[in-house]
Amino acid sequence: MAADRLELPPVRLLPEEELARLALAVPLLDRAVRLARWCAPHVTVDAMGELTAQDVPRAVRELGLEEQPDGPADAAQAWGVAVDAGLVDLDIEDEDEDDEEAAAGSVALDEPAGRAVPGAALGRLDAGGPREVLEVWLAALDTALAEAATPDLDGLLEELGPDGEVDLGSLDWDPEEEAEFLDGALANLYLFTAMEDSGGDAKDAVPLPVLAASLVVPEDVEEPSDALLEDVTEVMMRLDEHFRLLTTIGLLEYQPLDEALIEEAESEDDGPAETAAVFPEEIGPEEVSRYGLVRLTPLGVYGVRSRMADAGMHAPVAGDLAGEPAAVLLEALFQYPDQIARREADAWLGNRKPYDAARELLEAARGEDRNAPGRRLVAQQTLSLLGDEAEPALREVLADRQLGGLARVWLTEREAADVPAPDEDMIFWLTVDTIAAQLDADDDPELLRELVTDLVARHDGFFTAAWRVDHPATADVLEAMGRIHPDKRLAKEARKAAFKARSAGTAAP
Known part of the structure; x- marks a missing residue:
């Protein structure tokens, strides 16, 4: 992506x-x-x-x-x-500044x-x-979040120094760090909610270990180490304490971590719960609720989004793209999950006549910039939602180098008559463009490997012809194919072809 x-x-x-x-x-x-x-x-x-x-x-x-x-x-x-x-x-x-009693600090x-x-x-x-009511609730939410990120007063009093003041340096707590930690957890919970596309109902609760792992375990780690599991446990403890305090403000629904699990971990580890692995590496479906379940309420989704927007983040709302130009739609949909992208595309198409929508999508799909292959891929997916009324717009671009290939795909899928066969240059150009879009999406490496393997298998001498393709991403695509292709001989051919493509590009006037 x-x-x-x-x-x-x-x-x-x-x-x-x-x-x-x-x-x-x-x-x-x-x-x-x-x-x-x-x-x-x-x-x-x-x-x-x-x-x-x-x-x-x-x-x-x-x-x-x-x-x-x-x-x-x-x-x-x-x-x-x-x-x-x-x-x-x-x-x-x-x-009164001159009041002796106040100066002595003796006022109760x-x-x-x-x-x-x-x-x-x-x-x-x-x-x-309603807007005024929500503004008041948001102000109340800010107070609740600040309180949740503040340690218990009784604990602070236990840390009183000899002069009767709290020594913040002696506490394992940083107010700004704790507030950022809580904001990060809520942002991840918001992302989980958005990815589930729950329609504002926030039906699917997130297991607390999953949310905690999303905050500390790197994405490329498949098997967490014992140290990472202990970090996840510590984060679970912190989240459990925060979330218990946030249920009364209507931000989230929370089924707390079963305290018996903490006691079990302490007895097995013979140490404090903060350093014990509270949960096993795999949790059965029947046990997952014991480890805590959390979900944003519909009001919570609104609240977290409002805070993100206030912080300068772009947090879109469903349907926002319906009135936007096609270029904005294509750029946005490229990184959306399939189900959400389909919903947003349907809303955009619903405001336009099929022929007009197709022409606008095709025009927005043009270009040789880095994001252009992704725009064309999304345009093709969005065009697939249109019926026969869009056919004239697709036929208008059959001779276009950038759009002719996807237009032929659209017409062929609908068994349209008189679809001219593409020449070899167009086939290879569309192939490079498609792989470039998939590389940019970076969604499913295994699917991309299968695509590359199949393409090479179906075209004899693929790399001999591919390096000559006049596409801005040709060299990058061939290099990626050299990394991805499982056959070492063909992978080497791909790397050689990439070198030739770069050399040709350097030599070009």
């Missing part, structure tokens, strides 16, 4: 109205909204903007969390989201230092439309 092509396939998003309904039902956002309404006309807060001790029980009761052991913590989390999302505005008094954090009132975002939520 060409490095300058798009990297993310498109996702299908639910309508904004439906996404907004889902956002309003998210437990964490629902609690934050309820606390924002509850604080009217105002409640007192401490210097950090947190609820004072006397108001925390009231907030817990407001949320109906009295019977929950984590009720105060959940209320505090919802309050933090309300503040960060603008559902609550803070008005905290500034301490829990003492009232200001007040909180319902914020502007609450008004937008009540009066606005």
Whole structure:
């Protein structure tokens, strides 16, 4: 695949109205909204903007969390989201710089230092439309992600230094690194979701070991070493901790890692779980759920895509290409999975008459740049979706060196009459062009090897004629055939032909 092509396939998003309904039902956002309404006309807060001790029980009761052991913590989390999302505005008094008590640092954090009132975002939520609701949810998501990437406060307090401050240097934790790690995991989960083409339903959960391996195991590694398996285990542990915290914001659905597996690994390894291989090299289908399953919700797909777009990444949405020129369509479809490419091509063709669509596709397929063979391959696949009404457009290019071969393929597949046979030059040119496109796609090495082997077998003296083909990729294709062909003698012939093609190209004026 060409490095300058798009990297993310498109996702299908639910309508904004439906996404907004889902956002309003998210437990964490629902609690934050309820606390924002509850604080009217105002409640007192401490210097950090947190609820004072006397108001925390009231907030817990407001949320109906009295019977929950984590009720105060959940209320505090919802309050933090309300503040960060603008559902609550803070008005905290500034301490007098000359105040001796403040200078001495003796002011208790829990003492009232200001007040909180319902914020502007609450008004937008009540009066606005789906877009406003989703903006508030995205702000809440940012807060939840930041919290998930932050170590437990109790753990930090255990690391207090002699001066009463946390020594971040002594912690095995870097806030920026942890946030990037979590973003990377969500990006990979997003990619898995897009590749599954689940239509916004995110039906297929990803096993936690698979997601963890995608973050640490290089693509060219077939058999992970014990060290790599331990790295995967460590990443699983980190993801498990993060994902447990993210279910209440509606980002994902998560079936946690079975803690019994961790205990088993510790006992077998006689060491900490972080260095023990929690899972075997192969996991049976009936056991996979014990190792954790995660999937983005439809709201999660929307949220991760929004964050990617804000970061400057191109994260397309299904149907975006329907109104684009053919050249944009062909460049994009080249790197899409087959099922998604077919869906996008159908949407593009649905907006055009068959004859007009065929002419536009053929014109966009021309060119001698690096991506041109890929465009022609995709054009041929897209043209195959058109019926007989497109035939006149294909006949118009029969004499064209770049397009005549694929036009003949299209007409022959439909058993059209009076299709002129291609000359040898056109056959070899189309052969080089097709292999060049397959090399650029780099999808299935075994399939490419079979294609190369079959082509050489069907043409006596293939390499004697092939090096003369006037195609920009001739030398590259012949070199690749020399690497791919299983027959050593023919592979050597391919390399010699590549040398001749390069020499001819150098000598040409």
